[in-house]
Amino acid sequence: MRADRDPPAGAHRALAAQEAPGLVRPRVPRRRGAPRVTLRAADARRGSGHVLGVVVTQRYFDDFTVGDRFKSPSRTLTDAHFLFFAGMTGDNHPLHYDDEYGKKTRYGRRVAHGLLLTSLTAVGASTLAPVIEESIVAFVEQSTRFRAPVFIGDTIQPEHEVIALERKRSAGLLTLRVSLRNQQGEIVLDGEHRYLIAYRPTA
Numbered sequence: 136m137r138a139d140r141d142p143p144a145g146a147h148r149a150l151a152a153q154e155a156p157g158l159v160r161p162r163v164p165r166r167r168g169a170p171r172v173t174l175r176a177a178d179a180r181r182g183s184g185h186v187l188g189v190v191v192t193q194r195y196f197d198d199f200t201v202g203d204r205f206k207s208p209s210r211t212l213t214d215a216h217f218l219f220f221a222g223m224t225g226d227n228h229p230l231h232y233d234d235e236y237g238k239k240t241r242y243g244r245r246v247a248h249g250l251l252l253t254s255l256t257a258v259g260a261s262t263l264a265p266v267i268e269e270s271i272v273a274f275v276e277q278s279t280r281f282r283a284p285v286f287i288g289d290t291i292q293p294e295h296e297v298i299a300l301e302r303k304r305s306a307g308l309l310t311l312r313v314s315l316r317n318q319q320g321e322i323v324l325d326g327e328h329r330y331l332i333a334y335r336p337t338a
Contacts, residue, residue: 200300
């Protein structure tokens with residue numbers, strides 16, 4: 136037999152298991168009714184050292200309580216955000232892109248698009264998103280109040296709070312209070328979102 140011949144299929148995996156036996160564990164059956172834990176494929180590709188930071192327990196309607204809060208990372212708005220949103224939506228009012236026009240308004244400078252701010256409350260971009268990947272059914276409705284103007288350079292932080300839970304026939308109606316705060320802690324936008332969230336599946 137030639138010494139340089141490739142080892143049989145699976146030999147590399149077997150050798151790796153012998154060298155690091157602590158990494159090979161038997162599958163443990165999930166208890167009935169236990170929360171489902173998922174690891175997204177994009178995160179799994181980062182390797183086992185990243186697992187502890189990305190394992191997420193899925194929530195269903197039954198797992199929410201009025202008062203639950205979800206704060207998301209803040210974002211500092213730039214000229215690029217204003218211009219990209221104007222180009223994408225066609226909302227090219229000079230209040231959003233013309234410095235000279237902005238100076239003549241009551242604000243004295245350019246102001247963020249209202250719908251740009253509304254988009255920052257999207258639940259898909261929040262810390263709530265990973266825990267309802269399997270349970271969200273539909274985005275039903277929203278309401279928004281603009282409380283203060285937002286300018287280039289402002290740092291905005293979204294927050295979602297559960298304020299109502301209503302059981303329906305096939306899924307639950309989850310109502311969230313949404314808000315955006317600037318770097319001074321001032322609320323610049325608030326409103327409500329309603330989502331249909333699935334009930335926990337029975338085993």
